[in-house]
Amino acid sequence: MNYDALVEKIILLEYHQKLLLKMIGDAKQPFYTMVIEKSLREEDVVAFFNHCDQLSIDLEEQKAEGFVHFHPLFDKFKEGLHPNLRAEEVIKSCLAQQLFTPLMAELRKYMN
Template sequence: MDLEAIAKKIQMLEYHQSLLLKMNRNSQESFYKLIIEKTLTEDEVKQFYKDCEGLSRAYEEQKAEGFVYFHPLFEKFTRDLHPKLTAQEVISACLTQGLYIPLMTELKKYL
């Protein structure tokens, strides 16, 4: 294993350790547990948050315009989701942890 690979492994371990410390304080941190179980990197998680922010904005805009059918948002969510994750486990974890509640509540209807 080369030095760059070792450095990346150490960086991921440090990130997971910081999440473990947060989980220790609050056992409702289901999304953090999922990140660690699936060994996602910090950049992958940041991309997830960025995607959810965009979907949340789109959901709120569409809802304000009177939309009642949000299956296209669910399709985008599942298409953009990291391959190690499933929509069901992510939606459940986010709802338990209190992340993106309006969006995840709506997306849960399409599982």
């Protein structure tokens, strides 16, 4: 199979993938749906989960120290996101899928 045929098959697969996402529509996994829509790699998702794990630890430590405002944590969250992602959509999809719920519930307070 030549290069042009491979590229054509990839384009077709991407189109079919988009159609499948529309077919499942009201998915119970909005974060993973967003991962597919934004064409993130597995390494990108693993890095995101590691980032959120660390931020969750930071949040608990800051709460234990008596912090009540976590805007710097929100800024740190945004800085660690993949360039294809927007903080607001990530927070909403994580909350809907119940990923990192305490962290995302706190970060939601700082969305514009």
